[in-house]
Amino acid sequence: MLHIYCPYCEEMREEEEFSYSGEAHIARPTDPESLTDAQWGDYVFFRTNPRGLHHEMWNHAAGCRRYFNATRNTQTYEIHETYKMGEQPTVTGGKP
Amino acid sequence: MTNMHSPLHHIEVPASVAAAGVVMREDKYRGHLNLRGNPQDEAFTSAVAKTLGVALPTTPNSSAENGTTRVYWLCPNEWLLLVAEGTQGQVEADLRAALADQHIAITDLSSGQTLVNLSGANIDELMLKSAVYDCHPSNFPVSKVVQTTFAKTGAVIYKCADGSFDLVIRRSFSDYFFLWVADASEEYGLQVV
Numbered sequence: 001m002l003h004i005y006c007p008y009c010e011e012m013r014e015e016e017e018f019s020y021s022g023e024a025h026i027a028r029p030t031d032p033e034s035l036t037d038a039q040w041g042d043y044v045f046f047r048t049n050p051r052g053l054h055h056e057m058w059n060h061a062a063g064c065r066r067y068f069n070a071t072r073n074t075q076t077y078e079i080h081e082t083y084k085m086g087e088q089p090t091v092t093g094g095k096p
Numbered sequence: 097m098t099n100m101h102s103p104l105h106h107i108e109v110p111a112s113v114a115a116a117g118v119v120m121r122e123d124k125y126r127g128h129l130n131l132r133g134n135p136q137d138e139a140f141t142s143a144v145a146k147t148l149g150v151a152l153p154t155t156p157n158s159s160a161e162n163g164t165t166r167v168y169w170l171c172p173n174e175w176l177l178l179v180a181e182g183t184q185g186q187v188e189a190d191l192r193a194a195l196a197d198q199h200i201a202i203t204d205l206s207s208g209q210t211l212v213n214l215s216g217a218n219i220d221e222l223m224l225k226s227a228v229y230d231c232h233p234s235n236f237p238v239s240k241v242v243q244t245t246f247a248k249t250g251a252v253i254y255k256c257a258d259g260s261f262d263l264v265i266r267r268s269f270s271d272y273f274f275l276w277v278a279d280a281s282e283e284y285g286l287q288v289v
């Protein structure tokens with residue numbers, strides 16, 4: 001079981017209270033009408049699926065019911081940080 | 097209230113057990129109101145404090161109390177108000193009047209959930225095997241409130257001054273909840289009062 005720090009409840013909580021919600025920081029297209037089908041498909045369906053550091057959304061479903069972000073290593077499952085919606089990660093592995 | 101049935105009205109009350117380690121009591125018909133608003137907005141917080149007679153707690157996992165009104169912190173902009181039986185309609189109306197024109201939400205949840213008190217000599221053991229959250233006194237001081245799971249079902253758990261726990265559970269899960277408590281308490285003895 002993972003122990004996850006909720007940045008809103010400000011506590012470590014059991015994984016059972018959370019649900020995973022996929023890649024974080026995906027910007028919604030500001031002008032969707034102008035997108036090609038390929039660009040729209042890329043926005044809706046395609047994710048980076050990296051090996052290593054991953055910025056992803058979690059929902060504290062059984063707790064405060066807030067979404068937040070986590071930086072997790074997909075190889076080791078280590079969670080390096082969690083941060084509120086609207087904030088930027090500090091652990092980026094040298095990448096922006 | 098003769099035509100009302102509390103969520104746990106149907107459970108059988110066993111003949112008093114000699115030395116029950118767990119005692120369960122449903123706090124029937126309490127008013128439950130969900131309140132949302134901006135805690136950074138002084139107009140909101142002061143109007144609520146004036147209406148309820150108690151300030152909204154803004155520290156995570158904390159609560160505040162004034163007489164029969166208890167306020168739980170649920171998330172940074174959401175609170176659960178537990179008020180005396182039958183007063184929720186008036187409290188809601190008073191809040192709406194005090195918060196007119198503000199960006200807020202008030203939802204009456206009274207018939208959708210219920211408040212259950214669990215106490216007894218073995219209450220800590222019962223919590224240990226039922227909740228994923230650490231309910232040990234060292235991690236769960238009096239008046240702390242935690243939204244978590246209890247035997248897989250959602251619960252808002254509050255620690256009372258006497259060491260017992262108040263749980264807010266959903267009406268639709270109340271039967272399941274009772275069956276779990278009855279099973280988990282078998283080794284200690286359960287008394288329903």
Ligand SMILES: [Zn+2]
Binds near residue numbers: 010
């Ligand atoms: Zn939370």
